[in-house]
Amino acid sequence: MTNATLKRLSLVIGAPVLALVTAFLITSLVLAVAGDSVSGVWGQILSLPTPRGYVNIINSATVYYLSAVAVAIGFRMNLFNIGVDGQYRIASFVAAIVAGEAWLPGYLNTVFAVLAAMLVGAAWAGIAGILRVTRGVSEVISTIMLNAIATVVVAYFLRKAAVEHKGSNTIATKEIPEGSRVPGFTWSEDVPAKIYGFVLVAILVGILYWVIINKTRFGFDLRATGLSETAAVASGIDVKRMVLVSMLLSGAIAGLVGMPLLFGNDYSYGSTFQSGLGFAGIAIALLGRNHPVGIALGALLFAFLDEQSNPLQILLDVSPDIVKITQGVIVLTVVIAYEVVRRNGIRLEQRSVANALEDEAPKEEVKA
Amino acid sequence: MTASQTTEVVVRLRDIGKTFPGVIANHDVNIDVKSGTVHAIVGENGAGKSTLMKILYGVQKPDSGTIEIHGNQVSLGSPADAIKAGVGMVFQHFMLADNLTVLENVVLGAEKRHGIGGAARDEIKRLSQAYGLDIDPDVRVEELGVGARQRIEILKVLYRGASIIILDEPTAVLVPQEVDELFGNLRELKAEGLAVIFISHKLDEVLSVADEVTVIRRGATIDTVDASSVDARQLAEMMVGSELPNPSTSESTVTDQAVLEVRDLHLDGAGRALLDDIAFTIHKGEILGIAGVEGNGQAELVEAIMGMRPAATGTVTVNGRELGDSSTRKRRESGIAYIPADRHRHGLLLDSPLWENRILGHQTREPNVNGPFIDRKMARKDTERILEEYDVRTPGIDVLARALSGGNQQKFIIGREMSDTPDLLIAGHPTRGVDVGAQSAIWGHIKRARAEGLAVLLISADLDELIGLSDTIRVILRGKLVGEFDPATVTPKQLGSAMTGASE
Numbered sequence: 001m002t003n004a005t006l007k008r009l010s011l012v013i014g015a016p017v018l019a020l021v022t023a024f025l026i027t028s029l030v031l032a033v034a035g036d037s038v039s040g041v042w043g044q045i046l047s048l049p050t051p052r053g054y055v056n057i058i059n060s061a062t063v064y065y066l067s068a069v070a071v072a073i074g075f076r077m078n079l080f081n082i083g084v085d086g087q088y089r090i091a092s093f094v095a096a097i098v099a100g101e102a103w104l105p106g107y108l109n110t111v112f113a114v115l116a117a118m119l120v121g122a123a124w125a126g127i128a129g130i131l132r133v134t135r136g137v138s139e140v141i142s143t144i145m146l147n148a149i150a151t152v153v154v155a156y157f158l159r160k161a162a163v164e165h166k167g168s169n170t171i172a173t174k175e176i177p178e179g180s181r182v183p184g185f186t187w188s189e190d191v192p193a194k195i196y197g198f199v200l201v202a203i204l205v206g207i208l209y210w211v212i213i214n215k216t217r218f219g220f221d222l223r224a225t226g227l228s229e230t231a232a233v234a235s236g237i238d239v240k241r242m243v244l245v246s247m248l249l250s251g252a253i254a255g256l257v258g259m260p261l262l263f264g265n266d267y268s269y270g271s272t273f274q275s276g277l278g279f280a281g282i283a284i285a286l287l288g289r290n291h292p293v294g295i296a297l298g299a300l301l302f303a304f305l306d307e308q309s310n311p312l313q314i315l316l317d318v319s320p321d322i323v324k325i326t327q328g329v330i331v332l333t334v335v336i337a338y339e340v341v342r343r344n345g346i347r348l349e350q351r352s353v354a355n356a357l358e359d360e361a362p363k364e365e366v367k368a
Numbered sequence: 369m370t371a372s373q374t375t376e377v378v379v380r381l382r383d384i385g386k387t388f389p390g391v392i393a394n395h396d397v398n399i400d401v402k403s404g405t406v407h408a409i410v411g412e413n414g415a416g417k418s419t420l421m422k423i424l425y426g427v428q429k430p431d432s433g434t435i436e437i438h439g440n441q442v443s444l445g446s447p448a449d450a451i452k453a454g455v456g457m458v459f460q461h462f463m464l465a466d467n468l469t470v471l472e473n474v475v476l477g478a479e480k481r482h483g484i485g486g487a488a489r490d491e492i493k494r495l496s497q498a499y500g501l502d503i504d505p506d507v508r509v510e511e512l513g514v515g516a517r518q519r520i521e522i523l524k525v526l527y528r529g530a531s532i533i534i535l536d537e538p539t540a541v542l543v544p545q546e547v548d549e550l551f552g553n554l555r556e557l558k559a560e561g562l563a564v565i566f567i568s569h570k571l572d573e574v575l576s577v578a579d580e581v582t583v584i585r586r587g588a589t590i591d592t593v594d595a596s597s598v599d600a601r602q603l604a605e606m607m608v609g610s611e612l613p614n615p616s617t618s619e620s621t622v623t624d625q626a627v628l629e630v631r632d633l634h635l636d637g638a639g640r641a642l643l644d645d646i647a648f649t650i651h652k653g654e655i656l657g658i659a660g661v662e663g664n665g666q667a668e669l670v671e672a673i674m675g676m677r678p679a680a681t682g683t684v685t686v687n688g689r690e691l692g693d694s695s696t697r698k699r700r701e702s703g704i705a706y707i708p709a710d711r712h713r714h715g716l717l718l719d720s721p722l723w724e725n726r727i728l729g730h731q732t733r734e735p736n737v738n739g740p741f742i743d744r745k746m747a748r749k750d751t752e753r754i755l756e757e758y759d760v761r762t763p764g765i766d767v768l769a770r771a772l773s774g775g776n777q778q779k780f781i782i783g784r785e786m787s788d789t790p791d792l793l794i795a796g797h798p799t800r801g802v803d804v805g806a807q808s809a810i811w812g813h814i815k816r817a818r819a820e821g822l823a824v825l826l827i828s829a830d831l832d833e834l835i836g837l838s839d840t841i842r843v844i845l846r847g848k849l850v851g852e853f854d855p856a857t858v859t860p861k862q863l864g865s866a867m868t869g870a871s872e
């Protein structure tokens with residue numbers, strides 16, 4: 001049994017490693033075909049980051065992490081919330097307006113705005129949840145639609161809510177007052193950039209996610225529904241309610257995705273606010289197997305690849321988009337590798353059960 | 369029982385072996401099947417009958433051993449190879465397109481033999497005539513009953529030129545009258561010199577139709593005997609290798625205290641009612657058996673009682689309290705235990721460890737939970753108890769439910785459902801697909817619980833099980849309860865008539 005456990009463990013670690021190696025090879029192939037320097041690109045990407053690079057990696061990993069947890073909540077339920085992207089953008093916009101208006105003083109304003117963001121994210125996801133439980137609309141379709149709607153809704157209201165920013169021709173919401181901004185942590189004295197204070201929130205979200213999913217009755221119901229809806233119904237779980245609640249939760253966490261940027265970097269929501277984070281979250285949740293630690297590693301990996309590829313254009317005249325290929329292949333291969341591991345795991349287990357019972361069999365027969 | 373023509377060995381299996389991880393494999397399988405005979409292969413569920421037949425039909429390749437057909441050694445890589453060699457198979461689940469005619473179904477995939485028109489029709493008529501199959505090539509399959517569909521499957525195999533026909537548990541889907549017809553057909557086939565391989569675990573049937581019987585136990589052939597020289601008991605003991613279980617309950621423990629009362633239960637379906645005017649009462653210590661051909665409302669009845677069919681109307685009262693529209697969870701909490709008919713879909717989280725499966729359906733009850741939290745330690749401890757008390761054979765509680773054999777999964781489910789000393793047990797096919805050992809254990813648990821005052825609603829397709837365990841048997845037909853029988857006097861034949869509506 002210990003032998004089998006060991007073997008299974010090696011399979012679990014082997015899967016992501018296999019995926020990484022495959023992604024590495026395919027990316028190299030693409031580079032070679034395009035006539036770019038394979039060794040040069042990998043030399044840059046796999047070098048040690050600059051001090052400032054470390055800060056950037058942690059910061060974008062924080063944002064990725066929140067996005068991936070939002071997606072993972074859905075995944076544990078067999079719900080595919082593709083709408084994290086729209087949810088966080090509309091939530092960030094509302095939070096930027098609330099925080100910019102500063103109806104409350106200091107950090108009360110911050111807390112209020114963050115809660116507003118979670119509420120809006122939840123509400124936006126909740127639309128898909130309600131459609132699913134009342135009308136059977138697939139959440140995949142409805143959240144994609146809601147992403148598109150979020151884009152135009154935000155663009156429309158941004159124009160109304162925008163204020164003049166001196167020396168800039170982009171439009172944005174009113175800036176958040178100094179007293180409501182979230183201070184960051186200093187990495188080292190020579191780096192002016194700070195690590196987002198929201199990194200703590202991301203860690204807290206990770207811990208809460210782990211506790212709720214693994215330790216609570218609610219989490220059990222959620223996982224059971226994801227594993228087998230039919231068995232969940234027979235066991236007395238109200239599956240419709242679970243769908244709605246988990247969509248709301250997923251949306252609330254999605255609402256947090258833009259907060260590190262809003263309160264730690266941009267201080268307003270404008271046309272340049274980072275988009276596409278929701279889709280990165282899907283990839284990272286898959287890579288991290290919906291596990292809070294796995295997601296953290298995946299988020300750091302993605303952030304690392306992003307950061308290290310930035311100078312490629314200047315140094316080697318290679319588009320940094322090459323890492324998008326790497327990231328894409330990682331996700332694709334990791335999904336396949338996990339499935340292989342899953343099947344092997346089951347086979348190993350069946351064999352160990354059969355072996356264990358074989359030893360026992362003669363004794364049992366006498367009893368029967 | 370002697371064959372009309374000279375008999376020759378048409379199928380010779382020697383030392384066939386096949387290993388799968390975790391599944392009982394075939395080893396040392398030796399069988400000779402003669403032409404003009406019905407050769408039965410019997411064994412418990414999971415003894416390796418199906419694997420063996422898949423090997424003979426080319427679905428799976430053996431790891432070792434040789435197959436000879438008509439004296440030539442063959443290597444069967446696919447069913448197409450098997451058909452070419454003259455081997456055909458009729459599966460338990462029919463593979464027919466309902467909206468096509470018999471002719472179209474038969475020629476589908478075999479267009480090259482006699483085309484798709486008149487020649488094919490003539491051939492079908494000829495075969496139907498020659499083997500007494502009574503099939504009209506121009507009827508749509510959807511208009512035909514189960515027995516006729518099975519004959520079409522046999523005809524499909526004959527049409528493709530098979531002289532060796534494998535029938536995998538052909539009687540499992542038939543009522544007793546249809547079984548008799550099938551056996552008539554089989555006798556015709558063998559009279560024409562064909563070899564029929566008949567897989568079953570119903571020994572009385574085997575003895576009534578087979579000439580020779582090969583017994584398989586734990587993947588190996590135990591012996592081949594002449595059907596006229598053995599009785600069912602001897603065969604069964606060869607199959608199990610030990611004493612036999614018996615479903616019959618001892619004296620009645622029925623009391624006059626009603627536990628479950630169902631009145632006017634009705635559920636609409638597309639076109640016709642799925643359940644109509646259902647009414648019955650089950651008392652403390654009573655087992656009510658429901659007999660019926662599958663798909664006549666059994667699943668709906670169970671789900672309505674469990675609160676999984678909100679559209680159902682009527683009243684369900686447990687221990688004097690009307691359930692109204694309370695949720696499945698509330699119903700479970702109020703003392704209803706539930707053994708689902710499909711344990712893989714409804715009873716287990718296959719990819720979760722056993723101790724988590726202990727919690728399933730009992731998420732709100734001790735010892736599994738502590739406030740809003742799962743009590744992992746206590747749930748694990750209680751899982752150990754279930755393994756011990758219900759003899760669930762597994763190396764541990766962290767094993768995934770999927771890795772267990774069907775019998776052990778079922779024993780585990782019963783242990784779990786009996787955990788809170790329920791007042792009422794709803795059991796759907798509690799021993800379907802489990803081996804004889806687990807079957808007798810499960811019967812034992814149900815009987816013991818009944819003696820302690822449990823009320824049981826037992827749905828089963830196994831008429832022996834129903835007659836043996838039940839205190840009363842009701843028959844369900846097209847969503848209605850149509851007859852009431854005393855298990856002490858009823859015969860499977862009478863039940864069969866009621867199940868098909870022949871007695872009306």
